[in-house]
Amino acid sequence: MIVAKFGGSSLADAAQFVKVKDIVRANNERKYIVPSAPGKRGAGDDKITDLLYACFDAANNGKSFRHVLERIQARYVEIAEELGIEMDFSPEFAAIEQALKNGASREYAASRGEYLNGKLLAKYLDFPFVDAAEVIRFTRDGRLMEEETNALIASRLKGLPRAVIPGFYGAEEDGTVRTFSRGGSDVSGALVARAVNADIYENWTDVTGFRMADPRIVPDAQYIATITYRELRELSYMGATVLHEEAVFPVRKAGIPTNIRNTNDPKHPGTMIRANAGQDETMHTITGIAGHKGFSIVSVEKDMMNAELGFGRRVLQAFEEYGVSFEHLPTGIDTMCVVVHEKELKPHQEEVIRRICELVNPDQVTVHDHLALIATVGRGMVRNFGTAARLFTAISSQGISIRTIDQGSSELNIIVGVDEDDFENAVKAIYDTFVRI
Numbered sequence: 044m045i046v047a048k049f050g051g052s053s054l055a056d057a058a059q060f061v062k063v064k065d066i067v068r069a070n071n072e073r074k075y076i077v078p079s080a081p082g083k084r085g086a087g088d089d090k091i092t093d094l095l096y097a098c099f100d101a102a103n104n105g106k107s108f109r110h111v112l113e114r115i116q117a118r119y120v121e122i123a124e125e126l127g128i129e130m131d132f133s134p135e136f137a138a139i140e141q142a143l144k145n146g147a148s149r150e151y152a153a154s155r156g157e158y159l160n161g162k163l164l165a166k167y168l169d170f171p172f173v174d175a176a177e178v179i180r181f182t183r184d185g186r187l188m189e190e191e192t193n194a195l196i197a198s199r200l201k202g203l204p205r206a207v208i209p210g211f212y213g214a215e216e217d218g219t220v221r222t223f224s225r226g227g228s229d230v231s232g233a234l235v236a237r238a239v240n241a242d243i244y245e246n247w248t249d250v251t252g253f254r255m256a257d258p259r260i261v262p263d264a265q266y267i268a269t270i271t272y273r274e275l276r277e278l279s280y281m282g283a284t285v286l287h288e289e290a291v292f293p294v295r296k297a298g299i300p301t302n303i304r305n306t307n308d309p310k311h312p313g314t315m316i317r318a319n320a321g322q323d324e325t326m327h328t329i330t331g332i333a334g335h336k337g338f339s340i341v342s343v344e345k346d347m348m349n350a351e352l353g354f355g356r357r358v359l360q361a362f363e364e365y366g367v368s369f370e371h372l373p374t375g376i377d378t379m380c381v382v383v384h385e386k387e388l389k390p391h392q393e394e395v396i397r398r399i400c401e402l403v404n405p406d407q408v409t410v411h412d413h414l415a416l417i418a419t420v421g422r423g424m425v426r427n428f429g430t431a432a433r434l435f436t437a438i439s440s441q442g443i444s445i446r447t448i449d450q451g452s453s454e455l456n457i458i459v460g461v462d463e464d465d466f467e468n469a470v471k472a473i474y475d476t477f478v479r480i
């Protein structure tokens with residue numbers, strides 16, 4: 044059985060709805076459908092969710108929001124009309140208008156995009172509609188109650204062989220609507236998949252899956268056929284985003300694979316994300332490359348540092364005291380390097396350095412800015428000898444110097460730091476070496 048989540052661009056207009064219905068119909072196993080709100084129909088268009096936030100902001104400032112709400116209503120009406128669905132949205136919109144006038148929350152406002160789209164899609168597919176407010180439970184301070192939610196979805200869907208459950212929101216015990224962060228329908232879909240113990244969680248979007256490198260840098264970067272959740276985590280931490288970060292945990296825990304698919308190219312198998320994946324002969328040594336700019340390295344040098352008990356802890360304490368979190372710690376015998384986000388460090392740089400001096404009395408502290416980190420990730424790296432050497436040769440043969448290296452002991456990931464100006468060329472060099480062979 045399959046749980047299929049469709050993103051906003053997959054449901055942006057009537058033509059997209061038709062594609063979604065075809066996809067749902069094409070496989071009888073697609074039983075539970077989780078839609079987002081209608082997204083942009085093209086450049087310059089607005090997402091329904093953004094318009095709803097705009098309504099809330101206007102209402103909150105005592106301004107009129109009627110014209111925006113009318114635009115939203117017009118979009119739903121247009122989709123319904125073009126699909127030949129008879130649905131009267133007026134009472135729904137009157138209720139939303141009234142609620143906003145009575146001080147309804149920002150999260151309630153945003154949630155109506157998915158709520159109405161869920162109703163519309165349910166009618167179009169002829170599936171029952173299950174309000175997410177009934178089954179996705181949040182605490183009073185807006186945190187997901189994962190186990191309660193799991194039980195609620197499981198029991199509510201037990202007697203329903205098919206259903207549409209809108210994404211992005213749920214509610215507190217007393218019915219107060221809460222939402223996830225932006226893009227959160229991915230999380231809703233994952234929660235439904237876990238609760239019904241789906242065989243696959245399909246995530247339908249407007250890209251054909253993950254690419255081995257950012258296509259803005261490597262335009263013809265290949266699609267990744269299979270990736271593990273761990274590899275994905277490493278890549279998304281470094282900036283490769285297709286899925287909401289929190290959408291991984293429920294399905295990963297339950298051992299359910301997530302399949303990223305393209306609504307506009309449904310024949311393409313997309314990217315399959317699995318808990319464990321074997322290594323086949325056709326696979327490249329690496330699974331993907333990701334990275335981003337905007338890091339600084341703070342190097343703390345002191346002779347015999349390695350013999351000093353608590354040295355590392357005290358250095359990190361200096362960062363902690365100023366709320367700067369560290370990303371990596373490539374450390375040598377007499378040097379400890381702390382890699383941090385430049386933006387986080389800058390406002391506190393002087394104080395942090397002063398504090399390091401007080402706490403560990405170093406020989407020298409230097410800061411190197413404008414660093415880019417590049418993660419090369421791959422479960423195939425363990426099996427292949429000399430991966431690190433190939434990687435470093437690829438980068439240095441372009442005349443790029445490597446500022447820092449960090450290899451996790453899992454042998455799943457090698458991170459290198461280069462100057463920001465060298466970032467794109469370094470990514471290309473790694474891609475060429477491992478993929479274009």
Ligand code: ASP
Nearest residue numbers: 079092211225226227228
């Ligand atoms: N509609 C919401 C957003 O735009 C949630 C989602 O699409 O997943 O963020």
